[in-house]
Amino acid sequence: MREIAKRVSLRLDSTEYAHLKQLSIDTGLKMEPVIRRLIVGAELRPRPPGELTELLRQMSGVAVNINQIAKVANASGFARMEDIAHIKMMQGMLWRAVKEL
Known part of the structure; x- marks a missing residue:
């Protein structure tokens, strides 16, 4: 597993936070991995139906x-x-x- 060396604090307004939270729900990932994937330009896919x-x-x-x-x-x-x-x-x-x- 790779080592996470740097920590970044991020402030979001309520609209940005709601959008991030919705992305997290749609993909089934926690918010932190969603942000990481967005940073590297990876495609976010919705979680398959149950x-x-x-x-x-x-x-x-x-x-x-x-x-x-x-x-x-x-x-x-x-x-x-x-x-x-x-x-x-x-x-x-x-x-x-x-x-x-």
């Missing part, structure tokens, strides 16, 4: 299911129609979840 974690978990589960079905299909030489229908149903659920974000 639902993103659940969506990624669901997508991972779908990927695992598809991989298992593909493994069985490769071993047996065919895929069951009910497995394909299950994949399509899960894909539809994920698309709906993505659109809601």
